[in-house]
Amino acid sequence: MKIEQNHIQDTNKSGLQSHKENFDFLANNLSKKGANVEAIVSKLKDFQVAIPSWALGAGGTRFGRFSFYGEPSSLEQKIQDIGLIHSLTQTAGAVSLHIPWDIPQDYAAVKDLANGLNIKFDAVNSNTFQDQKDAKETYKYGSLSNTSEAVRQQAIQHNLDVINIGNKLGSKSLTVWLADGSCFPGQTNFQTALQHTENSLKDIYKGLPDDWSMLIEYKPYEPNFYSTVIQDWGTSFMLANACGEKAYSLVDLGHHLPNSNIEQIVSVLMLKGKLGGFHFNDSKYGDDDLTVGSIKPYALFLIFNELVYGMQNNPQNPDLAWMIDASHNVKDPLEDLIQSLEAIQEAYAKALLVDQAELKAAQLNNDVVKCQEILQDAYRTDVRPLLAEARRLAGGALSPINAYRALGVRDTLIEERGKHTVATGL
Ligand code: RM4
Ligand code: MN
Ligand code: MN
Numbered sequence: 001m002k003i004e005q006n007h008i009q010d011t012n013k014s015g016l017q018s019h020k021e022n023f024d025f026l027a028n029n030l031s032k033k034g035a036n037v038e039a040i041v042s043k044l045k046d047f048q049v050a051i052p053s054w055a056l057g058a059g060g061t062r063f064g065r066f067s068f069y070g071e072p073s074s075l076e077q078k079i080q081d082i083g084l085i086h087s088l089t090q091t092a093g094a095v096s097l098h099i100p101w102d103i104p105q106d107y108a109a110v111k112d113l114a115n116g117l118n119i120k121f122d123a124v125n126s127n128t129f130q131d132q133k134d135a136k137e138t139y140k141y142g143s144l145s146n147t148s149e150a151v152r153q154q155a156i157q158h159n160l161d162v163i164n165i166g167n168k169l170g171s172k173s174l175t176v177w178l179a180d181g182s183c184f185p186g187q188t189n190f191q192t193a194l195q196h197t198e199n200s201l202k203d204i205y206k207g208l209p210d211d212w213s214m215l216i217e218y219k220p221y222e223p224n225f226y227s228t229v230i231q232d233w234g235t236s237f238m239l240a241n242a243c244g245e246k247a248y249s250l251v252d253l254g255h256h257l258p259n260s261n262i263e264q265i266v267s268v269l270m271l272k273g274k275l276g277g278f279h280f281n282d283s284k285y286g287d288d289d290l291t292v293g294s295i296k297p298y299a300l301f302l303i304f305n306e307l308v309y310g311m312q313n314n315p316q317n318p319d320l321a322w323m324i325d326a327s328h329n330v331k332d333p334l335e336d337l338i339q340s341l342e343a344i345q346e347a348y349a350k351a352l353l354v355d356q357a358e359l360k361a362a363q364l365n366n367d368v369v370k371c372q373e374i375l376q377d378a379y380r381t382d383v384r385p386l387l388a389e390a391r392r393l394a395g396g397a398l399s400p401i402n403a404y405r406a407l408g409v410r411d412t413l414i415e416e417r418g419k420h421t422v423a424t425g426l
Contacts, residue, residue, distance in 0.1 A: 001080070001412045003087045005395060011403040012392065019398050023385040030353070030381075037386070040352045044345055044390035049280070050094035050122035050323040051337060053102040056081045057423025059289065059327030068332050070413035073421040075102045076113055081413075083117030085334055088403050090396035091341045094122040096323050097169070099162045100132055101424040107168050122173070123215060123277060123321045124166035128155040129179035129223065142180040144200035145193040145229045152200050159204040167209060173321050174208065175250060175277060176201070177217035181224030181231075193229050198242050205243040214247045215277040215321060216240050219255040222287055233265045240274055248276025248318070252325055253303075254287040255279075262299065263306040270310030270317045278307075279325035280344055289327035291336050293343025300343065301379050304351035312356070327426065332410055338400045342387065349383040 027037045056078045057071045072078040079095060086092040095114065097104075104110040114121065128143030136154065141147070143155035163174050180197065182188040201216070208214055218236040219228055230236055233249055240247040249269050256262055269275035282288070282295045293300050310317055324344075328336045355374060362370035388398045397403035404410075 001084065001409065001416060003084055003407060003409075007407055008087065008395065008397050008403060011406050012398045015398045015402075019385065019388050019392070023389045026382070026385045034355065035353060040349060041386055041390045041393065043352060044349055044387060045090070045394050047091065047345065047348060048093040048120075048322070049091055049341060049344055050096040050321065051082045051085065051092050052096045052098060052125070052323055052325060053078050054098050054423075054425035055324060055326060055328070055337065056333055057425050058333065059329045059426065061329065066329070067420070067422070068328075068410070069419040070410055070415075070417045071421045071423045073417065073423060075104055075110060077417070078102065078423065079110065079114050079117065079119060081334060082119055084404075084409060085337055085341070085400075086117060086119060087395075088397045088400040089338060089341045090391050090394035091345060092337070093118055094120045096122045096125060096175075096321075097166070097171070098125045098127060098425070099158075099165055100127060103165060104169070111169060121166065121169040121171045122323065123175045124162050124169075124171045124173070125175045125177065126159045126162040128158055129177075139179075142178075142188075142193065142229070144176075144178055145180040145188075145197040147188075147192070147196075152196060156200050156203045160207045163204075163207055163209070163212065167212075172211060173213045173215055173276070174204070175215045175217060175321075176204070177219070177250075177252075178228075178230055179223050181221075181228035182226050183224050184226055187226065190227065194235070197229050198239055201239055201243050201247070205247060208246055212246065213276050213318065214240075214243060215250040216243075216247060217250040217252055217255065217277075217279070219252065219287065220257050233269065237269065237272070237274055240276075248274050250277035250279065250321075251275065252279035252281070252287075253292075253300075254281045254283045254289055254325070258285070263302045266303055267306040267310060270306070270314045273314065273316030273318075275310070275317055275320065277321040277323070279323050280340060281324065281326040289325065291326060291331070291343070292324065292340035293347065294339070297343065297347065298379060300347040301350050302375070304347040305354055305375065305378075308348070308351040308354070309356065334409065335401060335404060338404060342400070345387045345390070346383055349386050350378050350381060353378040353381055353383070 137151040216236045218230045220231050236249040280292045282290045359374045
């Protein structure tokens with residue numbers, strides 16, 4: 001299935017007039033307060049978030065997995081699904097491949113397909129948290145940190161292979177997330193595990209093309225429950241520094257212990273020029289991988305406020321690789337992704353509304369009340385007309401969810417693919 005421009009325009013028709021009224025009203029109010037509405041809309045239009053190739057299928061837990069039918073059963077179909085979301089939202093212009101779940105068979109064809117849908121290849125993700133069929137060594141007790149040199153070598157080689165695959169597609173970064181750690185006190189020697197990990201990452205780094213970056217993700221627990229080798233941003237930052245200037249930390253929103261001040265982490269990393277990637281999701285308890293903005297939208301806004309500040313004030317920090325890292329257990333993944341993209345854009349738009357000069361002045365005066373007023377004024381603004389306008393200008397849908405349903409996307413996919421297809425992934 002492919003959504004044509006005229007289909008989108010048809011679904012936009014009925015809402016166009018009221019959109020125009022809402023947008024004009026908001027734009028007028030914001031302009032009076034000194035905001036540059038045109039610049040904000042243009043920033044929203046340019047903001048693109050990668051969809052991981054594992055997020056198009058039904059997620060699940062260790063207790064079960066429930067299909068919603070019509071799942072993509074090949075990489076090509078996954079890219080087509082991203083194309084559908086992208087045509088409606090104009091925000092999902094990239095795919096992040098997970099190897100080996102989604103190794104292309106025909107590189108030229110996959111590139112052509114993505115090209116035709118305006119989708120770029122973002123970071124490639126390695127996987128040393130599962131044993132692959134026919135693999136000689138097992139990752140049961142770790143990969144890059146393993147006590148066995150043969151295991152470490154296999155994991156290093158896998159990462160080099162992933163770089164090679166990404167290179168053929170035009171990717172420019174490798175994301176490394178390790179499940180390495182221990183489940184019980186005394187199981188591993190912390191120092192040895194960290195030292196092995198650092199050396200292994202350095203070996204991978206040596207194989208990184210000049211214009212590539214390596215993004216090092218951290219996570220405090222799961223699947224290991226006593227310790228994780230790269231447990232927090234400090235460890236990731238330390239490893240990135242040890243590897244070199246092309247290595248960065250990656251923040252995944254779900255990879256923090258409850259109540260961590262993620263916005264502060266973001267701000268410190270950007271000050272040091274070491275924030276390279278960002279994974280969006282939301283959570284109540286741990287790495288829940290829920291729809292972005294569904295649980296803690298104010299925290300998301302505060303994080304975006306620091307991201308915007310960093311993008312405006314920290315030229316030492318590179319452009320970030322943005323990705324949604326969520327899992328869809330009870331919703332249609334495409335609808336869930338559309339909701340996530342909307343939440344991301346909403347938080348971004350609100351952060352762009354913060355009057356940085358006014359905030360700085362209030363901070364210098366230690367006017368705590370004013371500081372809060374400034375942030376909350378931006379947060380309480382209903383920015384949805386700005387998002388709709390950015391989409392309209394880019395040729396997207398005024399309301400992607402409504403258009404998705406009106407166009408009967410899921411039913412068509414079920415007709416085309418059948419009910420019982422299964423996507424690769426977790
Ligand atoms: C991990 C981590 C990685 C993702 C895997 C599937 O918890 O978030 O980014 O590749 O899940
Ligand atoms: Mn992640
Ligand atoms: Mn995760």
